[in-house]
Amino acid sequence: MEIGQDKKDALRAFLSQLGESQLVLLVSAMDYARSHGAEDIPYEFILSVLRPTLFRIRPPRNGTAQRILCNPFEDLLIPRDPKVKKETMIARASLQPVWEWLQAEGGTAFQEICNKCEKALTKEDLEKRWEAQVNLWQAAVELMQKALQKADESAANANDLLKKLGGSTRLEDMEEMSHVLSVAPELETLKKKLPVKPISKFLDGHITSVKNCYNDTADSQPGEESWIIVAAMRRLLKQADILKVVKSISPDGDDSIVAISDLAKVGDVVIGDLEELVQQIDAMASEGGTEETLLGLIKEYVKTFEAITMNLNIRRDGAWGQRLFTTRKVVSDALTRTILAQAPEKLKTALKQRSVKAGRTKRTISDLRADLDPEAYRMARSAARSMKESLRIADKIGMMSNARSVANGMVDQLEKFSDQLLEDIHTVPADYKKRARDHVIMIAHLMEFLVDSEQADFFLRRAMRRIDESEG
Amino acid sequence: MNSKSGIGGSLPETFAERGYSVPFTTSVLEHLRVRVGREGGLEALLPGLSGGKGTYIIPWSDLPSVISMSLHDRSLYKKMNELSSHTPDKIRQAALEVQQDGYDGPDVAEAATNAIQKDHEISLMTNFTLVSEAVRQVGDGVEYTPMDLINEENMKKARASVKNYADKLGMSTQDMMDILTTWADTSAAVGSPGGDHPGYLMRTVSDLARMSAEMSDWAEEEMPEIVVLVQQIIDAAEMAGRLAYEEIEGMQQQASSMSTVLSSWNMNLRRLQDSVAKIASILDGWDRVTQKWDHVKEGFRHQQRDMVGEAVQHLPLLPAEVLNMNQQVIWQKITSEQNRLLTENGAVDFEDYDEVEGDIEEFMQPQSAWT
Numbered sequence: 001m002e003i004g005q006d007k008k009d010a011l012r013a014f015l016s017q018l019g020e021s022q023l024v025l026l027v028s029a030m031d032y033a034r035s036h037g038a039e040d041i042p043y044e045f046i047l048s049v050l051r052p053t054l055f056r057i058r059p060p061r062n063g064t065a066q067r068i069l070c071n072p073f074e075d076l077l078i079p080r081d082p083k084v085k086k087e088t089m090i091a092r093a094s095l096q097p098v099w100e101w102l103q104a105e106g107g108t109a110f111q112e113i114c115n116k117c118e119k120a121l122t123k124e125d126l127e128k129r130w131e132a133q134v135n136l137w138q139a140a141v142e143l144m145q146k147a148l149q150k151a152d153e154s155a156a157n158a159n160d161l162l163k164k165l166g167g168s169t170r171l172e173d174m175e176e177m178s179h180v181l182s183v184a185p186e187l188e189t190l191k192k193k194l195p196v197k198p199i200s201k202f203l204d205g206h207i208t209s210v211k212n213c214y215n216d217t218a219d220s221q222p223g224e225e226s227w228i229i230v231a232a233m234r235r236l237l238k239q240a241d242i243l244k245v246v247k248s249i250s251p252d253g254d255d256s257i258v259a260i261s262d263l264a265k266v267g268d269v270v271i272g273d274l275e276e277l278v279q280q281i282d283a284m285a286s287e288g289g290t291e292e293t294l295l296g297l298i299k300e301y302v303k304t305f306e307a308i309t310m311n312l313n314i315r316r317d318g319a320w321g322q323r324l325f326t327t328r329k330v331v332s333d334a335l336t337r338t339i340l341a342q343a344p345e346k347l348k349t350a351l352k353q354r355s356v357k358a359g360r361t362k363r364t365i366s367d368l369r370a371d372l373d374p375e376a377y378r379m380a381r382s383a384a385r386s387m388k389e390s391l392r393i394a395d396k397i398g399m400m401s402n403a404r405s406v407a408n409g410m411v412d413q414l415e416k417f418s419d420q421l422l423e424d425i426h427t428v429p430a431d432y433k434k435r436a437r438d439h440v441i442m443i444a445h446l447m448e449f450l451v452d453s454e455q456a457d458f459f460l461r462r463a464m465r466r467i468d469e470s471e472g
Numbered sequence: 473m474n475s476k477s478g479i480g481g482s483l484p485e486t487f488a489e490r491g492y493s494v495p496f497t498t499s500v501l502e503h504l505r506v507r508v509g510r511e512g513g514l515e516a517l518l519p520g521l522s523g524g525k526g527t528y529i530i531p532w533s534d535l536p537s538v539i540s541m542s543l544h545d546r547s548l549y550k551k552m553n554e555l556s557s558h559t560p561d562k563i564r565q566a567a568l569e570v571q572q573d574g575y576d577g578p579d580v581a582e583a584a585t586n587a588i589q590k591d592h593e594i595s596l597m598t599n600f601t602l603v604s605e606a607v608r609q610v611g612d613g614v615e616y617t618p619m620d621l622i623n624e625e626n627m628k629k630a631r632a633s634v635k636n637y638a639d640k641l642g643m644s645t646q647d648m649m650d651i652l653t654t655w656a657d658t659s660a661a662v663g664s665p666g667g668d669h670p671g672y673l674m675r676t677v678s679d680l681a682r683m684s685a686e687m688s689d690w691a692e693e694e695m696p697e698i699v700v701l702v703q704q705i706i707d708a709a710e711m712a713g714r715l716a717y718e719e720i721e722g723m724q725q726q727a728s729s730m731s732t733v734l735s736s737w738n739m740n741l742r743r744l745q746d747s748v749a750k751i752a753s754i755l756d757g758w759d760r761v762t763q764k765w766d767h768v769k770e771g772f773r774h775q776q777r778d779m780v781g782e783a784v785q786h787l788p789l790l791p792a793e794v795l796n797m798n799q800q801v802i803w804q805k806i807t808s809e810q811n812r813l814l815t816e817n818g819a820v821d822f823e824d825y826d827e828v829e830g831d832i833e834e835f836m837q838p839q840s841a842w843t
Contacts, residue, residue, distance in 0.1 A: 448543055
């Protein structure tokens with residue numbers, strides 16, 4: 001239903017003033033009205049206005065048992081439908097086949113549990129609602145685990161299940177659903193203690209909540225507790241932050257111990273993501289991507305690498321250690337061949353000099369015969385800026401000494417040129433003053449990247465004063 | 473008047489109280505706004521520093537001692553000190569001049585030169601459009617296109633055709649032409665009536681609509697949590713664009729009743745100036761958001777998500793003076809959402825910035841930024 005802008009503003013303002021309990025009632029009434037065919041309500045507009053609040057308060061949405069079933073593993077859902085199953089990621093495309101299978105397999109008994117759940121959700125009694133949801137999750141887990149166990153017993157059973165679900169990815173997704181659903185009550189309680197996702201700052205209090213939940217689940221559902229960590233990880237903006245929880249659970253943080261524990265899948269996922277990022281970096285370095293984009297990716301890499309090494313005691317000879325150090329080598333190589341190896345030459349191209357006769361000898365002076373070459377300036381600027389960024393991250397990838405040496409060479413080059421330029425602008429003809437100023441600004445601008453803005457400002461003021469006072 | 477304040481849910485009363493954005497390049501100053509403080513001196517408003525949830529108010533004169541600014545910002549800071557007033561238009565002009573000198577590199581210098589050139593062209597085309605309107609409405613009725621008036625002969629004929637009307641108003645033809653030139657210069661930021669030659673403000677309105685549409689498409693493949701953030705940006709952008717466009721429409725309609733405007737020019741000039749200032753204030757800060765989107769939109773998803781996450785925390789606020797009650801409620805909701813995000817996820821870390829040199833903590837006092 002379409003409504004005018006004034007009405008939209010009025011409606012938006014009205015909705016903004018509703019309390020959380022009123023919103024729960026409104027959403028529930030809208031779900032009811034919609035499922036009963038009411039057409040004169042602007043559902044989409046109202047939901048778009050309410051969405052930020054709904055994400056926070058998460059009112060139980062009426063109507064579908066399927067929605068309740070999916071809540072525990074919603075964070076693992078991915079929009080893509082990969083041909084090869086990715087661990088801890090469930091394709092959205094698997095939801096409907098698994099749901100239909102559950103209904104067929106569970107028959108009337110499962111249907112009754114679904115109906116009870118939907119009915120309970122229309123009532124105010126929060127305890128009964130919770131009980132109904134837990135029943136639904138448990139019923140689904142039992143059906144899934146029974147079928148999976150049966151499939152393990154014979155190839156014929158496995159083929160039968162594969163056929164019913166529609167392929168191996170669906171089957172593997174269902175297996176992960178069953179793991180998460182088996183810890184669903186603990187997980188749903190934990191979610192209420194965490195901020196709205198994506199969580200950009202994973203604070204101490206959040207870490208403690210996840211750790212406590214993990215420990216409680218280890219008692220109530222031994223063997224399934226790692227799924228608490230996996231689900232929590234998927235709510236983080238930077239998934240590697242989950243290793244803070246791993247560290248708090250295993251204070252020694254020895255990677256070889258973690259790698260053989262139930263937490264191995266967490267480390268595998270984080271390191272796997274890092275390896276994917278490194279593949280992108282390597283490809284970009286080979287295909288000539290821009291320095292800015294490449295450095296952006298390398299910075300992402302460094303953040304994740306740091307999160308891993310800060311939270312796990314990575315041993316170089318361990319499996320994770322070897323994978324990590326391989327990534328570091330690829331990244332260092334990419335930085336070397338794209339930035340460190342090329343930056344000095346790019347800078348030099350912008351610092352134009354020429355030789356002039358001085359008596360019997362020759363000396364080098366700044367070449368101010370032409371206006372600035374914008375392309376050379378552009379490349380020099382990009383090189384200087386990239387060097388500045390590279391120095392910030394070099395020590396994190398074992399490149400500090402290399403990067404420092406290249407940067408020092410560039411600073412040296414720039415300082416020699418700026419000293420010469422100061423000498424050469426003692427006498428600037430009036431017509432050339434603008435050109436001289438342009439050259440000075442370029443040098444100062446490059447200097448602020450390679451040295452600092454204080455020194456650049458000092459040079460700039462000295463040089464400008466010299467040009468202004470120049471009699472030409 | 474140094475302070476740190478909570479911003480959640482509260483709106484500034486006026487644009488002057490909210491302050492105007494300054495296109496500094498030093499990263500810590502990216503979201504800085506400038507305003508005149510209670511005691512008449514300029515103040516810099518810095519949001520989200522030091523992991524805090526508020527706005528830090530630093531006397532303008534103290535800014536260089538606290539932050540190590542880039543050469544571009546030092547030059548712009550100096551130019552800002554020379555301005556008699558600090559409106560968005562004057563700040564933009566000052567920034568373009570600094571950029572044109574090359575203080576932010578060759579690409580920005582080229583863009584600034586083009587922008588200055590474009591401003592000039594728009595002013596000229598707006599003038600031609602107004603002259604052709606004058607001929608049509610109060611002259612001999614000949615239909616000139618603005619391009620026709622580039623030809624000097626046609627311009628002479630156009631001038632001659634409005635002579636009688638100028639006489640009637642008791643002014644010379646030259647006086648009338650001067651009025652049309654002033655009118656064009658004043659409204660060039662918006663562009664020519666009819667929109668054939670859009671000024672930078674009109675282009676910002678178009679950019680907002682384009683960005684909203686692109687973000688909306690982009691968000692289709694995003695997680696619901698990101699969609700929520702995108703929706704907030706789109707809502708805010710659409711409201712700013714709509715309010716600006718309403719004012720632009722009102723302003724451009726004046727060109728369709730030339731005789732009314734010309735017969736009481738001084739009053740109408742003030743109205744034009746007020747309208748342009750209001751539009752510039754409504755759109756102030758949005759060009760940076762659209763530029764950032766343009767910068768990342770062809771990049772990687774994580775860069776786009778970062779951009780969205782940052783933009784939503786720094787959406788240019790609209791003050792109560794341009795909002796009706798319903799719109800105020802909506803904006804209060806947006807600001808309280810921003811505050812909630814900062815509370816739950818923490819704000820920008822002070823330690824992330826190398827440029828902070830002085831003890832910024834000494835500039836904090838618990839008081840509202842807007843009062």
